[in-house]
Amino acid sequence: MRATPAAGRRLRDRVMTVLVALGAAVALLPLFLVLGYVVREGIGALDLAFFIRDPAPVGEPGGGVRNAIVGSLIINLMASLIGVTIGVGAGVFLSEYGQHPLAPLVRLVGDVLGGMPAIIMGLVAYEIVVRPMRSFSALAGAVALGLLMIPIVIRATESALALVPRELREAGMALGLPRWRVTVSVVLPAARYGIVTGALLALARVAGEAAPLLLTAFGNPYLSFDPTKPMDSLPLRVFVYAISPFREWHAQAWAASLVLVLLILSATLAARWMTRQRA
Amino acid sequence: MAMLAKTTLDRRTSGVLVAEEPGRERTERRTPPPLAMEARHVSVYYGQRRALNDVSLGIPSRRVTALIGPSGCGKTTFLRVLNRMHDLTSSARVEGTVLLDGEDIYAPRVDPIAIRRRVGMVFQKPVVFPTMNIFDNVAVGLRLAGERRRVVLNEAVERALRQAALWDEVKDRLGAPATGLSGGQQQRLSIARALAVSPEVLLMDEPTSAIDPVGTQRIEDLIAELKHSVTVVIVTHNMQQAARVSDYVGFFLMGELVEFDETERLFSNPRDPRTEAYITGRFG
Numbered sequence: 069m070r071a072t073p074a075a076g077r078r079l080r081d082r083v084m085t086v087l088v089a090l091g092a093a094v095a096l097l098p099l100f101l102v103l104g105y106v107v108r109e110g111i112g113a114l115d116l117a118f119f120i121r122d123p124a125p126v127g128e129p130g131g132g133v134r135n136a137i138v139g140s141l142i143i144n145l146m147a148s149l150i151g152v153t154i155g156v157g158a159g160v161f162l163s164e165y166g167q168h169p170l171a172p173l174v175r176l177v178g179d180v181l182g183g184m185p186a187i188i189m190g191l192v193a194y195e196i197v198v199r200p201m202r203s204f205s206a207l208a209g210a211v212a213l214g215l216l217m218i219p220i221v222i223r224a225t226e227s228a229l230a231l232v233p234r235e236l237r238e239a240g241m242a243l244g245l246p247r248w249r250v251t252v253s254v255v256l257p258a259a260r261y262g263i264v265t266g267a268l269l270a271l272a273r274v275a276g277e278a279a280p281l282l283l284t285a286f287g288n289p290y291l292s293f294d295p296t297k298p299m300d301s302l303p304l305r306v307f308v309y310a311i312s313p314f315r316e317w318h319a320q321a322w323a324a325s326l327v328l329v330l331l332i333l334s335a336t337l338a339a340r341w342m343t344r345q346r347a
Numbered sequence: 348m349a350m351l352a353k354t355t356l357d358r359r360t361s362g363v364l365v366a367e368e369p370g371r372e373r374t375e376r377r378t379p380p381p382l383a384m385e386a387r388h389v390s391v392y393y394g395q396r397r398a399l400n401d402v403s404l405g406i407p408s409r410r411v412t413a414l415i416g417p418s419g420c421g422k423t424t425f426l427r428v429l430n431r432m433h434d435l436t437s438s439a440r441v442e443g444t445v446l447l448d449g450e451d452i453y454a455p456r457v458d459p460i461a462i463r464r465r466v467g468m469v470f471q472k473p474v475v476f477p478t479m480n481i482f483d484n485v486a487v488g489l490r491l492a493g494e495r496r497r498v499v500l501n502e503a504v505e506r507a508l509r510q511a512a513l514w515d516e517v518k519d520r521l522g523a524p525a526t527g528l529s530g531g532q533q534q535r536l537s538i539a540r541a542l543a544v545s546p547e548v549l550l551m552d553e554p555t556s557a558i559d560p561v562g563t564q565r566i567e568d569l570i571a572e573l574k575h576s577v578t579v580v581i582v583t584h585n586m587q588q589a590a591r592v593s594d595y596v597g598f599f600l601m602g603e604l605v606e607f608d609e610t611e612r613l614f615s616n617p618r619d620p621r622t623e624a625y626i627t628g629r630f631g
Contacts, residue, residue: 167437239474239537241435243488243544244464253491257478 110326113319123289135291136305143209150214152267155221163229182219189215190280206299209285217270224266228259268339272332278303302328383408383578389443398424400602411579413593420599422582430466431459467546471553473533475525482521488544511539512569531562551581598622
């Protein structure tokens with residue numbers, strides 16, 4: 069009597085464990101397929117020159133993507149300044165001043181932004197930056213990517229702040245500190261890992277975007293540091309090379325993809341690592 | 348538990364027991380100390396629900412006042428009235444008058460932040476600001492209020508840590524993360540933080556309920572010391588603790604203040620049958 073149900077339970081436990089493990093494997097498979105394929109196709113064209121040279125004209129061998137790497141770094145840095153500042157601000161507002169009459173509106177705007185296709189952000193940045201400035205520019209690209217980051221950072225900030233114990237806020241208030249002081253000096257530092265993690269994930273999410281940059285940063289085969297002028301970025305370079313009819317450019321597209329994947333992967337892993345540190 | 352309470356109390360109050368007769372008019376009370384705070388007809392509502400009903404209570408200056416009662420009786424709600432902590436809960440509404448030095452802290456133009464600087468608070472669970480070291484955890488109140496002078500901060504931190512009986516344990520590692528302290532030490536650190544801004548009144552909300560017996564003992568000793576310099580109001584569900592540390596006790600039941608008296612009188616000779624039922628362990 070006693071042995072049978074126990075054995076049944078054990079069997080069911082076994083079966084479920086196998087099913088769950090199978091599910092995990094299926095979920096992981098695409099990741100490894102993509103990673104493996106990009107590495108296989110891209111590793112051949114990777115050499116030192118690829119990192120320290122700018123693109124060569126068609127027909128000339130060699131050339132690299134230095135301009136695109138530098139451009140990606142600059143555009144994403146500027147995008148982070150925009151996206152993280154506004155996103156953290158809005159997240160703090162929603163979490164700490166959730167009773168405010170404007171809070172529902174901010175939440176709605178955040179949710180709508182989050183569902184917006186990336187190309188639309190490109191169009192928006194085109195209208196508000198490119199058109200007035202009469203030029204494609206890195207700044208416009210940064211605005212587009214920054215807009216994309218905002219909803220992700222809002223959500224991450226809000227949930228990181230929700231994890232800060234109520235007692236911490238009350239202890240701050242009980243010291244006779246103004247609300248904003250408690251928020252800035254007690255609550256935000258306590259949530260810093262969660263917020264930085266969110267910012268890194270948002271960065272990883274937008275760093276691979278090509279579509280919004282087509283209408284804004286535009287791309288540039290030369291190295292440029294001027295944020296008011298067109299600038300290259302890795303996704304743009306991949307796009308340009310991939311749709312070209314030249315075999316050596318295809319190889320370079322793969323190599324640039326690999327670099328891009330590795331950059332994003334390291335941002336994601338850094339975010340993971342930060343989250344780990346919380347414990 | 349109730350038995351234990353009884354014996355502890357009898358030992359403490361045996362002298363008084365003989366001298367007192369139940370129900371007798373209290374005309375020969377010693378002159379009461381001046382009041383640090385006074386609540387007049389205070390009621391608190393959470394939305395539609397009334398959590399505290401018309402409580403009037405004077406808190407004697409430089410004494411320890413304990414608030415006891417079963418869970419949900421309103422004792423913590425009352426404590427949070429005293430430093431306007433209910434302002435932070437949008438659903439809570441406070442009615443009545445609370446005087447601090449004769450001035451109504453709920454008057455329209457009173458700044459709750461200024462009140463909280465004068466009426467400090469320690470919570471049930473120790474609160475350690477995780478990004479700050481031990482020194483900063485104590486100095487935070489002063490520092491964020493704009494105090495920059497290193498000498499002043501050093502002095503205040505040492506004084507507060509000594510008052511909280513923590514100085515000797517941490518003086519060599521003030522720069523260490525405060526999260527490394529034990530639970531009891533963290534609670535004394537929380538007390539030191541509250542004391543560093545030199546409050547007139549210190550509110551303690553079940554300060555030992557998350558602390559082991561040794562740590563509890565230290566905090567109770569510390570409370571006895573504190574009343575020389577600051578008025579203490581302590582909420583506790585532990586009657587022995589109330590008997591051990593307090594000079595005055597208020598017994599709350601279902602949002603009402605049933606009885607308030609000197610600790611010895613209330614425990615030895617309660618006037619209200621409900622108080623007697625509670626302290627003899629018949630409920631709660």
